[in-house]
Amino acid sequence: MHSPIQLQQIIEEAIPNIEYPNHPKDLYEPIRYIMSLGGKRIRPVMVLMATELFTTEIHKALDVALAIETFHNFTLVHDDIMDNAPLRRGKITVHEKWGVNNAILSGDVMMVESNKHLSKVDLLVLKPVLDTFNATAQGVCEGQQLDMEFEQRTDVSIGEYLEMIRLKTAVLLGGAMKLGAIVxxxxxxxADLLYEFGENLGVAFQLQDDILDVYGNPEKFGKQVGGDIIANKKTFLHLKTLTLAQGDESDSLTSITVDQDIKVNEVTSLYNKYDIKELATAEMDKYLTKANQALDSLAVADEKKYQFRELVQQILERER
Amino acid sequence: MHSPIQLQQIIEEAIPNIEYPNHPKDLYEPIRYIMSLGGKRIRPVMVLMATELFTTEIHKALDVALAIETFHNFTLVHDDIMDNAPLRRGKITVHEKWGVNNAILSGDVMMVESNKHLSKVDLLVLKPVLDTFNATAQGVCEGQQLDMEFEQRTDVSIGEYLEMIRLKTAVLLGGAMKLGAIVxxxxxxxADLLYEFGENLGVAFQLQDDILDVYGNPEKFGKQVGGDIIANKKTFLHLKTLTLAQGDESDSLTSITVDQDIKVNEVTSLYNKYDIKELATAEMDKYLTKANQALDSLAVADEKKYQFRELVQQILERER
Structure with a gap:
């Protein structure tokens, strides 16, 4: 079995070898650019991990892994346009570098490139691979739509939020796992159990992200603590507090930020008063439990599941 | 054999029956909207026409026809964003109605919907169908990229222009024909001969469009004569004149429009001086000849080719 690090190396080596046309230059350069920005390659690694549960021939899944990574990066390019984001992984975003129109179009052609990768899988599994990929891609688009809509709404429920992060983030992890299994x-x-594992892990991962934004170790990640608070982002913590706060307590959650430190302190105190960190952690644990249950039911030898348990553990121990 | 009108009716009846999810509403309503705006459905009709050359079971090709029409409409949604177009087929564009971000995302999910349609074809032809579709989609994106780049450039050659319209417009007609043939x-x-037919027809169609913008009958189409001239659009006529005009004659082509009528008259006089209409028509005829040659070589009974000859004829006789 390859370790996740080894699988990541396989992906890192494969990405620069993807052949894109050279012309029109400004259509394809943004693709090479965004694909080279790195990241942990968690989604394609999950494809290969799932494949290796069932066969040693993981090269069979490399095209699917690249399809998933290309699709993921396509969503980053288009999401960054929608979010008007200047930076991605510390580098200037595609739409800032090449312009919005160019970024739309390069994103579009990345979707085609994803499908080209996919179409190379063994004909025996082509149809289920396409079905799984298309359902996944559709879910991710739905999640992004809901995320955009939630920014404009003041009545988002926790159930709606969980459904949004399921679609926007978790479905792709589930899809990656299922695709790897199929191949x-x-x-x-x-294959469905691995989907369950990936999807529940994905929701847990996002909930942990919400928690770490407030309670993470700033030295570990160098990222500003309370970024979500300052942006009035409707995270699990924010929405849960809205259901518990009394009187005008919740005003600080949605107030316009004058002094960022004061706001972060105020909201964090409110979170602390209502044990929001513990409630969010309990919610996360529910999803991690479901992920572990899916893994338990999986008909592969226990020693092969080791790295999947590790993934769960890494989320639990993650610091920001 | 069905007539093109009958095939168009089959498409028109199938489109409202495509099932999209209802939620999120603002993600899927733009798809229903743009798909319902009509048009001649020329691309899906071409799919079915090509299929019917080889089998009476044209229903086998309906999903591919819908994939092509969905993909075409996806390109319209995204192109309209890039062109900042207020209207499409006389109706308000998707991005004007739902906002740019929503239009980007609805377009993205239309690409997924296209792939979902495609994935329903018989497994025996799934792989060549995907390969043809992906190559086609990629070409269309490249054509749009070149079209955008040409707006910023002053040194576009006629060869580059012909390559741009081949990619932006003609490749999709060729792809539609080839897909229909494969299914x-x-x-x-x-299948490749039908691709040749469709692609050459597509280039001829676009050249005829360039000609009709200046020399078309305004009463037939209700569209302003000389729209391309006013916009300084780098059409075949414009670019050909640049290669022939002497001294400062060509200044009128690129001048900033003060009085639209004066500009249209000036440029049209210049076109007339250099027989640009005849030169453009001769160029178009080259492509129509190639289209007819591909048709001649096609190993199907001559009487089945009748409707394809008609298509060529319709282009020749088209008035704007």
């Missing part, structure tokens, strides 16, 4: 030759029960 | 069971020689 590896898993039966549909096991 | 109909054509061998690869015939």
């Amino acid at each position: 590896g030759g898993a039966n549909s029960v096991d | 109909g069971g054509a061998n690869s020689v015939d």
Whole structure:
């Protein structure tokens, strides 16, 4: 079995070898650019991990892994336009570097490139691979739509929020796992269990992200603590507090920020008063439990599941 | 054999029956909206026409026809954003109605919907269908990129222009024909000949469009004569004149428009002086000849080719 680090190296080596046309230059350069920005390559690694549960021939899944990574980066390019984001992984975003129109179009052609990767899988699994990928891609678009809509709404429920992060983030992790399983030759029960594992892990991951924004170790990540608070972002913590706060307590959650430190302190105190960190952690644990249950049910030898348990553990121990 | 009108009716009846999710509403309503705006449905009709050359079971190709029409409408949604266009087929554009971000995302999900339609074809032809579709989609994106770049450039050659319209417009007609042929069971020689037919027809169609913008009958189409001239659009006529005009004659082509009528008259006089209409028509005829040659070589009975000859004829006789 390869370790996740080894699988990441396989992905890192494969990405610069993807052949894109050279012309029109400004259509394809943004693709090479965004694909080279790095990241942990968690989604394609999950594809290969899932494949390796069922076969040693993980090269069979490399095209699917690249399809997933290309699709993920396509969503980053278009999301950054929508969010008007100047930076991605510390580098200037595609739309800032090449212009919005160019970024729309390079994103579009990345979707085509994803499909080209996918179409190379063994014909025996082509149809289920396409079905899984298309359902995944559709879910991710729906999640982004809901995320945009929630910014304009003041009545987002916790249930709606959980559904949004499921679609926007978790479905792609589930899809990556399921695609890897299918290519590896898993039966549909096991493929679906790996989907369950990935999806629940994804929701847990996002909830942990919400928690770490407030309670993470700033030295570990160098990122401003309370960024979500300053942006009045409707995270799990924010929405949960809205359901518990009394009187005008919740005003600080949605107030316009004058002094950022004061606002972060105020909101954090409110979170502390209502044990929001513990409530959010309990919610996260529910999803991690479901992820572990899916893993328990999976018909592969226990020693092969080791790295999947590690993934769960890494989320629990993650610091920001 | 069905007539093109009958095939168009089959498409028109199928489109409202495409099932999209209802939620998120603002993600899927733009798709229903743009798909319902009509048009001649020329691309999906071409899919079905090509299929019917090889089999009577044209229903086998309906999903591919809908994939092509969905993809075409996706490009319209995104192109309209890039062109900042207020109207499409006389109706308000998607990005004006729902906002740019929503239009980007609805377009993205239309690409997924296209792929969902495609994935329903018979497994026996799935791989060549995907390969043809992906190559086509990629070409269309490249054509749009070149079109955008040409707006900023002053040194576009006629060869570059012909390559741009080939990619932006003609490749999709060729792809539609080839896809229909593949689903109909054509061998690869015939499928490629139909691609040749469609692509050459597409270039001719665009050249005729360039000609009709200046020399069309305004009463037939209700569209302003000389729209391309007023916009300084780098059409075949414009670029050809640049290569022939002497001294400062060509200044009128690129001048900033003060009085639209004066500009249209000036440029049209220049076109007339250099027989640009005849030169453009001769260029168009070259492509129509190539389209007809591809049709001649096609290994199907002559009487089945009748409607394809008609298509060529319709372009020749088109008035704006």
